[in-house]
Amino acid sequence: SVALLDGHKLLASFDLSPSERSAKALVPAIHALWREVGWQPADTELIALAIGPGSFTGLRVGVTTAKTLAYALRAAVLGVNTLEVIASQAPDFAGRITVWLDAQRNQLFSATFQAIAAAPLQPIEPAHIVDEGPALAALVPGQFITGPALKKMAAGLPAHVQPVASQHWQPTAAAIGQLALRKFEAGERGDLWRLTPLYLRQSAAEEKWDREGRP
Numbered sequence: 001s002v003a004l005l006d007g008h009k010l011l012a013s014f015d016l017s018p019s020e021r022s023a024k025a026l027v028p029a030i031h032a033l034w035r036e037v038g039w040q041p042a043d044t045e046l047i048a049l050a051i052g053p054g055s056f057t058g059l060r061v062g063v064t065t066a067k068t069l070a071y072a073l074r075a076a077v078l079g080v081n082t083l084e085v086i087a088s089q090a091p092d093f094a095g096r097i098t099v100w101l102d103a104q105r106n107q108l109f110s111a112t113f114q115a116i117a118a119a120p121l122q123p124i125e126p127a128h129i130v131d132e133g134p135a136l137a138a139l140v141p142g143q144f145i146t147g148p149a150l151k152k153m154a155a156g157l158p159a160h161v162q163p164v165a166s167q168h169w170q171p172t173a174a175a176i177g178q179l180a181l182r183k184f185e186a187g188e189r190g191d192l193w194r195l196t197p198l199y200l201r202q203s204a205a206e207e208k209w210d211r212e213g214r215p
Contacts, residue, residue: 002026003173004033004044008181010174011037023061030069044075048180050171051079052198053101053109053127059197070192078180078190081198083111083127085171086147088179090164092117095142096124097164100149106132108149109200120182129200 003013012033016025034041049066052059063079070077083099090097094117101109112125130138132153139145139161146164154163 001173002029002033003177004037004039005174005177005181008178010177013172013174022058026061026065030065041069042073044069044073046181046184047073047075047077048177049077049079050082050085050176051195052082053103053200054082056197056199059199063195063197067192067195076184076190077192077195078184078188079195080176080180080183081111081127082171083109083147084113084121084123085175085179086169087111087113087115087121089168089172089175090115090144090146091168093144095144096140097121097144097146098125098139100135100145100147100153102149102152103129103200108132108135108153110135112143120186127198127200 001013001015004011014029014033016022016029031041034044047066047070049062051063066077066079069075083101086099086101087097094115096112096114098110098112103109107129108131109127110125110130111123111127113121114124115121136153136156136158139158141160142162144162144164145157146169148169150157150163150166150169157163
């Protein structure tokens with residue numbers, strides 16, 4: 001998805017069609033948003049994006065697009081962790097929240113945060129890859145759980161954890177922008193030239209390359 005915000009106020013957002021390749025649909029969607037709200041591209045002051053973990057291709061397309069726009073528009077750019085974005089979308093609560101994204105191979109991208117009322121999320125466990133069984137076993141009584149992986153994992157959750165409502169599982173561009181702006185206002189800055197996706201592991205092609213001992 002893509003979104004335009006004026007400060008923390010959402011002006012417009014657009015969900016990309018899952019039937020279209022993001023490399024083809026992303027830039028036209030951004031231009032459509034600019035037209036919808038009456039902005040010129042140069043009115044954009046901060047480019048915010050989720051840097052992962054997630055799909056290799058999707059992350060590469062998103063990061064490359066964001067860097068190109070930031071360079072062309074002389075705008076600031078700030079990447080945020082996808083798992084933190086999802087945690088930030090949960091309704092107001094205080095407590096421990098774990099986020100799961102499907103990493104395939106019966107594994108999950110996972111991170112855990114502590115939510116305190118009216119305060120930024122505090123990381124407890126950074127983004128990492130974990131097998132599905134150990135991830136379920138590590139859940140503690142009273143904690144919250146969220147993320148797209150719950151589409152397949154919800155039925156196996158123990159009774160002592162609280163799943164967040166399903167409408168908050170998928171990261172949105174609006175939440176990415178709001179989280180990035182809070183970090184920007186707190187003094188955090190991104191580096192256009194060093195901005196890279198957070199993959200957490202090699203691609204299947206890279207793993208095959210290593211297994212076969214290619215130079």
